[in-house]
């Protein structure tokens with residue numbers, strides 16, 4: 348990972364600079380950030396509309412980095428907007444600040460974790476992998492199926508097959524869990540991720556009952572969700588952290604689920620925007636609204652399907668539509684992955700796809716149970732880097 352870091356930072360570190368990691372402040376706008384760092388606001392206004400909107404999606408607590416040279420000039424700032432793209436503010440040789448959207452370079456590993464439980468699965472997984480996200484996903488997968496506080500014996504094994512991204516040597520972003528199994532008193536409980544990104548049991552019954560509905564009647568998707576897409580004509584990276592529904596101005600917008608309005612106001616990029624916090628920890632967002640339904644404001648409780656506002660064209664929008672987002676914490680997820688399914692169970696081709704995934708996973712589980720591979724516990728080294736004066740390469744402390 349040091350190598351990737353080097354590619355981005357080495358030319359700067361040769362000036363004798365230092366790397367300062369920092370977290371993105373909760374609720375801080377990009378413009379306020381620029382003002383606070385005494386950087387020209389032109390940086391923001393030079394971004395095109397889509398990228399300006401992207402700045403409103405910087406997750407709070409995002410791990411950012413700043414490189415300052417020995418004359419205290421900011422040479423570079425890297426701000427991740429999701430787990431694939433980041434904003435790079437940099438000082439050119441002509442001493443002008445510029446900004447670009449660039450990919451985040453990370454490495455991905457798929458691993459089968461075999462773990463006999465010592466205390467509680469959550470704690471044991473964190474200790475072994477360094478990933479709280481993996482531990483949370485695991486616990487969520489078995490919620491309602493297995494009570495890890497009862498009926499669990501020390502030494503009962505769990506197996507998780509997952510893909511994790513690493514950046515700067517640390518687990519980074521949400522892991523993708525392909526399947527998991529727990530064995531309690533000799534009885535196995537399994538969960539599989541299907542091609543649709545949802546979890547199912549061995550019979551193909553859905554584990555989580557998603558209660559969300561599409562927020563508009565007669566939906567017509569005009570732009571889908573993507574964390575990173577390279578635009579071949581514009582020669583740049585693009586992200587669209589929501590789903591756009593084309594609709595006439597004034598079309599009613601419906602709440603995707605029961606919840607409480609956590610924000611109803613105006614932002615430069617998203618225009619009239621409403622956010623609803625739901626009981627399962629997800630937050631939905633409805634942007635570019637013409638107006639909110641009267642009587643609805645921050646703090647109001649809403650029911651699924653209730654009209655909350657009307658489709659419009661406010662903010663940086665190029666035509667009337669609803670931009671619909673879904674967030675887990677402050678990270679954008681694909682809203683379509685949590686919409687209610689109209690049918691239960693699989694049939695036809697989808698059933699064959701599921702069975703293939705399940706059988707492949709079962710083979711991995713069997714292999715893990717017979718080999719019992721024990722992983723080395725994760726070692727969390729310091730994230731700060733220094734430049735080795737002999738090789739001029741950044742190295743972790």
Ligand SMILES: [Zn+2]
Nearest residue numbers: 589590591670
């Ligand atoms: Zn959109």
